[in-house]
Amino acid sequence: MLAASTVAIAASVPAFANADVADQPQAASVERGADDIVVTARRKEESIQSVPVAVQAFSSETLIKLNVHDTKDLQRLVPGVVFNGSGSELNTTFTIRGQGRAVVGTISPSVQSYVNEVALPNWGAVIPTYDVANVQVLKGPQGTLFGRNTTGGAVLVYSQAPQYDFGGYASATLGDYSWHEVEGAINAPLVQEKVALRVAGQYRKRDGYIRAGVLGQPDGQGLNSRAFRVSLLVEPVDGVKNTTVYDYFWSDTAEVQTPTELSNGVTLDTLPFPPAAIPFFKPIIQGILDRQKAVGPYVYFSDLVQRAHAQIQGLTNTTELNLGDFNVKNIFGYRKSRISNISNTTASEYNFTGCYLCAHADDQISDELQVSTSALQDTMSILLGGFYLRNKPKGVNALGLAFTTAKNLTIDEMRAGGVMMDQQDDSSTKAIFLSIGQKLDSVLPGLKLNLSGRYTWDQSSTCADGRAGTATPYSSFESCIASPTSSTPKSKFKKFTWSAGLDYQATPDLFFYGVARTGYRAGGANTPILGASLQPYQTFAPQTVTDFEIGVKADYSIAGARARTNISAYASKYKSLQLSASGIPPGIDGDTDPLNDPTFASLNLNVGSAVARGVEIDGFITPIENLRLSYAGSYFYGKIDYAPIGIGAIDTSNPRFNYAPSTSVTLAADYSVPDVLGGDLNFNVNWYRISNFRVDRAQNAGYNLLNASVELGNIAGSGLTVQLFGQNLTNRAYYLNPNSTGNFPGYQTWTAGAPRMYGVRATYRFGGN
Structure with missing residues (x-):
């Protein structure tokens, strides 16, 4: 696929066999216009078509047209990306x-x-969707140039910066x-x-679309948040630029799950209960599943009033100095997260598992x-x-858990x-990195060598203590470690990672690249003392x-129609692959002591080695004036070679990766009719x-x-824009955010995605915006 597409693209683009790329006539280049998005995938501003990274980027205008209203909507814009959040979107993560x-x-x-080049913490990683400049999704191992060392990718969000126009x-x-x-x-x-100075804010409210099946319970998956941001730009003298951003986010919602079916490998005769109790629980489990199937995914049943509450603040300061031949940039970030959840993870009136207190309070600083x-x-650059x-606990970090069979x-x-399971984690990561780019025009005009290396040090100290549920959770890391019943497992890791690649700007509109690189993710400790x-x-x-990754990025014309095709192909080999084993039955260790059972019935494990490979493509074509057809797709193949695992919580019969669909596709059509009521009429349809x-x-x-x-x-040039939008127009039932997917209590629970919704948005822009 990659080879055939490359040949087709090359045949469509004018060839400059012997000319220096820098000296090629401008008229030879396909007009990119608004499509020439500037990205910062390598910590400097570059055209998205000339950066040797698989990246997709979206401007604020594109996000509005494609109905991106919250974090999880980003999934359908970038094939191969999956959003998950363990029932709560406050615990967000992307899988790439x-x-x-x-x-x-x-x-x-x-x-x-x-956000604004500051790494977000695990809990409280809320990505803003208001007053955003652009969103960039980088695929593949990152870290030699970008914040934390990662093995999958990065999601970059930039808020609108202050300007010198009112x-x-x-x-x-x-x-x-x-x-x-x-x-x-x-x-x-x-x-x-x-x-x-720039000040921005947002207020959101919407009733839940998952109705409560128990009288007195709130409807689930609504919206109730408010946020604001203050950005100050100061340039006192030439060559000095300082930007300070303060942001605040508050949310209070009911996030719920519904049971779907028995977990893989579980039957009603092999339920994870004592054998003598299985005949008693068989009709209960079957009844839970039958009732949910009868009412569908948009009704939930719980005796526990569920809640997800968050208060998150952040401060970012970016200083840029131009000192002649040297440019210096410093990015300081502070994040404060205070989150408290109540969650019925088995989604029924039976409290097989439930978190009556899921609290996270952390402060994070970065530079x-x-x-x-x-x-x-x-x-040479x-x-x-x-x-x-440094992420440090600053309050209650605990899980109050119930493992009962009562109703x-x-x-x-x-x-x-x-049981009350305190888990206070004090962790840090440090790194130094060096990147060198060398032009090789003497060898081949347009050829460049890129080398980078990074050394990372990670360490963590986790205080854990399992106690009776009536105990008061510890209010600090210090009070936890002072307890005679607590344990404090510590871990330290260090790793050198590198990247080496060649890129070739064959013409102004045809770019090739190849890169070999390594990535690393730190280990850690499970809690409590098991x-x-x-x-x-x-x-x-x-x-x-x-x-290993190779790619081609091309702008070209077909019969006068402007087009773009970007393709990347990759192959990855993993060692000591980390997976989470969830739904571990209480008492699996056989000692009848619930205080040393795995926190939240889960363990993080090294399960063996793995290989993955895939192809990704994105682009567009404008067959006629004012019509743009966009496409993006991904194919993924991955296989896990499991090492012997002495615990049955991992389904080793399934070699597939978690959150890794083999295929995903996005198609969109955008058509504009100019001069309608003095403005532009735009139609957009997108399918995922x-x-x-x-x-x-x-x-x-x-x-x-x-x-x-x-x-x-821009009706009649007034600055007023009105948009009518519809989401999930076919009213397809689908699921997000799995919660209890292990073999206890024996069935899966998920959160249903939003059903069909309509809305209207009116926006008035004024002044220099």
Whole structure:
């Protein structure tokens, strides 16, 4: 596929066999216009068509047209990316090329999210969708140039920066389920060409689309959030630029799950209960599943009032200095997360498992320093830097869990028969990195060699203590380690990773690249101190990957139609692959002590080696004036070679990666009619298809989503734009966010995706915006 497409593209693009790329006539280049998106995949601004990384980027205008309203909507824009959040979107993670992060425990991410180049913490990784400049999704191992070391990729979000023109916007949305939303921004130059201020905010409210089947319970999966951001730009003298951003986010919702079917490998005769109790529980489990099947995925049953509450703050300061031949950039970040959840993970009135207190309170600071320069008559570019991140608990970090077979318990009753598992994690990562780019025009005009290396040090200290559920959770890391019953497993890891590649700008519109690289994800410790039979799984080792990727990016014309095709193919080999084993039955260690059972019935394990390979493609064609047809697709193949695992919580009969669909596709059509009521009338239709994929012992069926919008922009030149949009127009039932997918209590629970919804959005832009 890659070879055939490359030949076709090359045949469509004018050849410049002997000309220096820099000297080629501008007229030979296909006009890119608004499609020439600037990305920062290598810590500098570059055209998306000339960066040797598989990356997709979206401007704020594109996000609006494609109905991106929250974090999980990004999944359908980028094939091969899967969003998951363990029932709560406050615990967000993306999986790219089969690499993500366990949603329970202290495991490091394989895909790191960033806002304004600051790494977000695991809990509280809320990606803003208001007043956004652009979103970039980088695929493959990252880290030699970008914040944390990862094995899967990175998601970069940039908010709109202050400008020296007065302006702003105000937007209001009304839709189904009493959906009402307001957002806006105002930009003001305080001192022309010296100081500018931008203030933006958002308020969102919508009723839940999963109705409560128990009287008195709230409807689930609604919206109830507010956020604001203040950005200050100061340029006191030439060559000095400082940007400070403060952001605040508050949310309070009911996030719920529904049972779907028995977990893989489980039958009603092999339920994970004592053999004598199975005849009693068979009709209960069957009744739970039958009732849910009868009412569908948009009704849930729970005796526990569920809640997801978050208060998140952040401060970012970016300083840029131009010192002649040297450019210095420092990025400081501070993140404060305070999150408290109540979750009925078995989604029924029976409290087989339940979290009556899931609390996370962490402060994170980070700093990255970069120094860049050039050498050898500007044929060599050099980037040297260092990175530091520290995540420290600053309050209650605990899980109050109930493992019972009783029905309709109050929280006090659950607490009386449950366990309190404190888990305070103090962790840090440090790194130094160097990148060199050398032009090889003397060998072949347009050829460039890229080399980079990074040395990373990771360490963590986790205080864990399992106690009776009536115990008060510890309020700090210090109070936890002072307890005589607590344990504090520590871990340290270090690793050198590298990247080496060649890229070739054959013509202004045809770019080839190839890269070999390594990636690394730190190991860690499971909690609490496990029972004797589980002691071999107390810690888990780092995961590494060696990756090879080749790609071509081309802009060209076919019979006068402007087109773009970007293709990448990759192969990856993993060692000490990390997986999360969930749904581990209480008492599996045989000692009848619930205080040393795995936290939240999960363990993070090294399960063996693995290989993965795939192809990704994206592009567009404009067959007629004002019509743009866009496409993107991915194919993934992965196989796990399991090492002997002495615990039956991993389904070793299934060699597939978690959250890794074999195929996913996005198609979109965008048609504009100019000069309608003095503005532009735009029609957009986009379709997303994902194949089935594995999640531990569960299988998520593939599904299609169809969305559309009609927009009349800048009516009569007034700055007013009105958009009518529809989401999931075919009303397809689909599932997100698995929660209890192991063999306890024997069935899977998922969160249903949003049903068909309609809405209208009006936006007024003024001034320099």
